[in-house]
Amino acid sequence: MSVSVRPVKKAGGQRTSAGDVIFNEIMKNPAVPGDESEWFELYNPTTVAARLDGCVVSDDGGESMTLGQLVVPAKGFVVLGASVDPKANGGFVPEYHYTGVLLGNVGDELNLTCNGVLIDRVQWTELWPSGTGRSMTLGLGDTATVSGNDFLGAWCDAPAHYGDGTNYGSPARPNPPCPAR
Numbered sequence: 001m002s003v004s005v006r007p008v009k010k011a012g013g014q015r016t017s018a019g020d021v022i023f024n025e026i027m028k029n030p031a032v033p034g035d036e037s038e039w040f041e042l043y044n045p046t047t048v049a050a051r052l053d054g055c056v057v058s059d060d061g062g063e064s065m066t067l068g069q070l071v072v073p074a075k076g077f078v079v080l081g082a083s084v085d086p087k088a089n090g091g092f093v094p095e096y097h098y099t100g101v102l103l104g105n106v107g108d109e110l111n112l113t114c115n116g117v118l119i120d121r122v123q124w125t126e127l128w129p130s131g132t133g134r135s136m137t138l139g140l141g142d143t144a145t146v147s148g149n150d151f152l153g154a155w156c157d158a159p160a161h162y163g164d165g166t167n168y169g170s171p172a173r174p175n176p177p178c179p180a181r
């Protein structure tokens with residue numbers, strides 16, 4: 001029996017397309033030092049669940065991973081973590097465990113590509129929020145879009161604790177608004 005990658009489709013049968021899922025929160029500089037404590041959150045701003053089986057998360061430097069079975073619910077969130085040990089993640093257990101992608105504290109990229117189509121991309125530099133133990137949080141709420149998260153000003157250091165209180169962030173929950181600056 002040959003193994004084939006199933007086409008990536010939304011629940012309704014449409015292909016996943018640009019902006020159907022976006023990077024919403026990125027824990028690149030966790031309180032427990034080390035790459036295994038990193039995680040990131042995806043948000044589906046559409047009204048249809050998005051299947052990401054076979055999609056690829058990568059940076060521009062050659063790090064990449066191919067996703068297994070993963071569905072981001074309509075208007076919902078999924079957290080992907082380099083560890084599923086709650087002690088590493090501030091008391092939170094990510095839904096999806098990945099390897100092969102590291103999140104640079106002072107500059108890196110995350111690309112999500114499905115069937116060769118770029119679904120979302122975020123590129124950050126040393127100027128972007130990077131508080132220790134604080135996720136970089138997209139403060140756009142319901143207005144978050146594929147291009148809206150391309151700008152430093154759309155993000156902030158997460159303002160509130162989660163889990164055991166060692167990290168700030170909102171894994172698998174809506175992001176709070178960014179504080180006024």
Ligand SMILES: [Ca+2]
Nearest residue numbers: 028103104105
């Ligand atoms: Ca890091």
Ligand SMILES: [Ca+2]
Nearest residue numbers: 121146147150
């Ligand atoms: Ca983007």
Ligand SMILES: [Ca+2]
Nearest residue numbers: 170173174175
């Ligand atoms: Ca969140």
